[in-house]
Amino acid sequence: MHRRTLLSLGGAAGAALVIPAAETITPAAAAPGGAPAHHHRPPHPVRSAATGEPFTRPLVVPPVLRPVAVTADTDHYRLDVTTADIEIIPGLTSRMLSYGGYPVNPTIRARQGRRVRVTYRNRLDQPVNVHLHGGHVAAQHDGHPMDLIQPGEERVYEYPNQQAGASLWYHDHSHHTESEHVYRGLYGFYLIEGSDEAALRLPSGPYDIPIALRDSLFAEDGSLVWNQADPFSRNTLLANNRHQPYFPVAARRYRLRLLNASTHRTFEVNAGGATLTQVGSDGGLLPAPVPRTSILLGPAERAEVVIDFSGYAVGDHVVLADATGGPLVRFDVVRRATDPSCVPPQLRPLPTLPPATAERLFVMRVDPVTFASLINDKAFDPDRVDTTITQGSTEIWKIVNGDAGLNLEHTFHMHLAQFRVLDRDGAPPAPGESGWKDTIYVRPGESVRVQATFDGFLGRYLYHCHMLDHSAFGMMGQMEIVPRTS
Template sequence: MLNRRHILTAATISGAAAMFPWGRMIDPPKAKPVHEAPPEAPAGPAELWPEDEELARSAPFAHAMPIPPVLRPTSVTASSELYQLRMAETQVEIVKGLQTTVYSYGGCFPGPTIRALRGREVVVQQTNALDVSTSVHLHGGNVPSRYDGLPMALIDPGESREYRYPNNQVAASLWYHDHAHGKEAENVYRGLHGAYLLSDPHESSLPLPNGEFDIPLLFRDARIEADGTLRYVSPYECPHMLVNGKERPHFAVAARKYRLRVYNVAPNRHISLRFADGAHFIQIASDGGLLAAPVPRDELTLAGAERAEIVVDFSRYAIGSSVVLENTAALESERPEVLRFDITRKADDPSRVPGVLATLPPVPKGMVEREFFMQTFPDTRINGRKYDPDRVDVETTLGTSEIWTIHNWPNRKPAGVFHAPHSFHVHLVQFRLLDRDGRPPGPAEAGLKDTIPIYPGETVRIAMTWGDYSGEYVYHCHHLVHSSHGQMGRIDVLPADPEEQAEPEKPAAPKQPAAPKQPASPQQPATPKKSGK
């Protein structure tokens, strides 16, 4: 039987299926027995690795985990900060003793953190010094269309482009990453991703851990060859787990509370994190910002591009001790440990987690309903179609509230665990989860979201209101191999006043007529349905 744990493991396979011909499924590496070892005596580098002579072996916890540097503005005005970033190849040490060439923003892997304030505009001038085209998307950002990083709005090699982010939304852990269509999965895998931390007066007034005790953690997988090469392959062949750009690092903490901003920036897999000793922590935020109230957790599962903020109290541990964070969704051939926290000192701790964190906006009441079928076999599509930038799949109007019903379409009987989940992302808006297979969301999924996992055979309903900008946007699976292969659609948001015109990203393309409606079947998913207002 396909249970939730198997489904999570299957997420590591979804990229494999999309990268290779469907009739040529690859077999997983043979599992080796797991050898548990305490932090002070980690398993040797030859244990628990796929049988692959070309793979770099690395002992866990060989690296100290870095914190991505905060980017400094090149100039400041009364209302904005100006930043400059250059995308280029950079040499870094991911596995101890090996030099690896990656793509980087500003010479950093992952990219430098941008800290922003609500109501103050951030302007980023991006220059592409790579030999591939790029496009920069602020994931979760409420951004005008021409600055959204559309899949076809490319920065070609040698060119520059300016992005303006108004920051007119509540505090949240956003991130920026590549979105060049057909290249986004590989570009993100090679390093084009970084954290964007937006704060506001309300969040800043809360007594949460801050300053040096507020840490972004960017998790992803990789395959590093024995010569240091970062090779772009199926997630089945990516046993190296990176945190902030280092392979299974360690991090020194004080015996007090920390706010950890957890990102899944892996292009093609889920992660599921828990402390090896089963310790509880408190979730305080999801993709779009603070939850209404704190949620106690002992495990955190994130699909590709999802984020969560947690507060961990390390004062429960003795000075000189350690605790390991594990990925319970790791393949059996992979190491489960991903990060070791070493409790090295005492520190004052005036922080606390209040019982009320935020007042969430009302859940939108749908004026329009639409239906989407996410198809995996024989290839990745939405409603039977692959992405066409000249075809409008959804046309809506500013201020319109909609309910979307999204199915992970079981159009072929799952072969083992190969029928993977999807990670559904909508640009421009934060949405609310209404239900999952008819069940209301738990408290951890009840906040503002921009990305939602949908498991095989599952149906979710989400609600959103379109604003504040008109123009062209997209929705897609954020298993980026799926979107690279066309699992994406175009949204045109029209002005509420017909006399207003959005500034186009490029000359408007002729709209294609909607496909004729057909009954749902394993061969032909239904097209979206739209009801009158």
């Protein structure tokens, strides 16, 4: 069944495929009711590309985007939303969707307290938009799924950056096509440097490396296969658009900003026993570093870690790997170095949370009969406000994964606000989850309570599962922040 049919069965407007690639979804892969049948795991007809020997090509560090203009308080950027033919699998060319046509999408580096304006021109043949994930931004700049940039048009998004330094990312959020667009490549890093960071002397500059991890499926000819009904077929893991690259490092500390940019896959990252010193989560630096041996990252979650290579000899290797998927990046120690950086014992204090004035319940669930993707038994309706919140108020949200029966994972993302995790099934959050977050992984049957303050802006924002096929098929709700006086 063609995706267009699949989508229309799901109640969506059929969208033209961006790329006339030789990919189809087999009838067996489509679920009754039109939702993606993730748990059916049908065989797929694609002969996937041979990925060759690991560690034969270097990691690509995303280029830092240069502003087209710099004014007193604002950095101005331009990016085309376009396509790029890039070599992801050695010897093959893959057409990806791209911001700017680079081999890997550029990083926007913002500074706390300095505004950024990005003008995106849509050079594709279908609508797109851009969401700054984790950003505290006005509703009209949030990339609401119904607020689109039509083909040939351009749009300015404004980001005030009046929030703590954090590893955010920008990605497509167009209604029903967000999952395909992100899968095909529409995501990049947006890093806010906090005004408190330079004094901490964490590794910086060429020793501060963003790495976007994801899964993918490539056909024998190198084309990227979009197979929404069978995300488990995505057998090729990528780090910054390369499969199993190597990265030459000096024998010193590096700060790695890890993002799970997959639309469905969860990563459990380790460094083969080497310590990953976690210094940050979605919303920025933790109160204190946390030594980890492995870090779970659901789709859209980030972790900032420091790896210290100073104890290794030149010629040694450290492999960053996923628990089930194998190697992601090999770090090759190639030279000695002096290291002026450090990991201070205290990073960024967490403020005391204001008292909550409301508690709400959000149950994420896939209907086992219709396969509709639901929050509190409702599929997303852009014309419906599900949750009305008074500006400035603090709330506790209990987020429940109601899919113990189907054994489905979910990952809950709240726009506008960074939240704090209060507990998981009543137990205190793990140390790596004690800081600010905007996305939370929720196991089948689990419940997580988070607390957020909704201040700064009015209007309509989203919350949704960040397994983007779930949100594309309805696991998304709308909140409206209203003035205190109303």
